[in-house]
Amino acid sequence: MPHYTFSFLNHLGEPFDTRTLPCRDDGHAIECGHALLALGYPVEVRLEGALVELLKPDFSELNAWLRAFMKKTQ
Numbered sequence: 001m002p003h004y005t006f007s008f009l010n011h012l013g014e015p016f017d018t019r020t021l022p023c024r025d026d027g028h029a030i031e032c033g034h035a036l037l038a039l040g041y042p043v044e045v046r047l048e049g050a051l052v053e054l055l056k057p058d059f060s061e062l063n064a065w066l067r068a069f070m071k072k073t074q
Contacts, residue, residue, distance in 0.1 A: 004029040004052065008041035015044060026052050 001022040006029075007015035019036075023029040026047070033045045033055045045052040 002047060004032070005046045006033055006036055007044045007046070008036070008039070009044055010041070029053075030055070 001024060003020050004023045005018055005020050007018040010016055021029075021032055023032055029045050029047070030053050033043045033053060036043045037055055037057045040057055042057065043055045045055065
């Protein structure tokens with residue numbers, strides 16, 4: 001089983017908190033990456049240094065909450 005590297009990306013796009021996990025294939029690695037998105041950071045999935053996928057969290061729920069909050073304060 002190949003070992004994929006998962007890195008969170010900070011606001012500057014720099015990787016941090018890199019983890020290595022064994023995954024069956026690219027599809028399985030992307031599924032694992034989606035699970036890491038719950039922590040709120042973009043996730044870079046790599047295999048042997050080559051980028052497999054860049055996953056970004058869905059901020060639509062946060063943005064909707066923020067818009068509603070801002071309307072209440074105006």
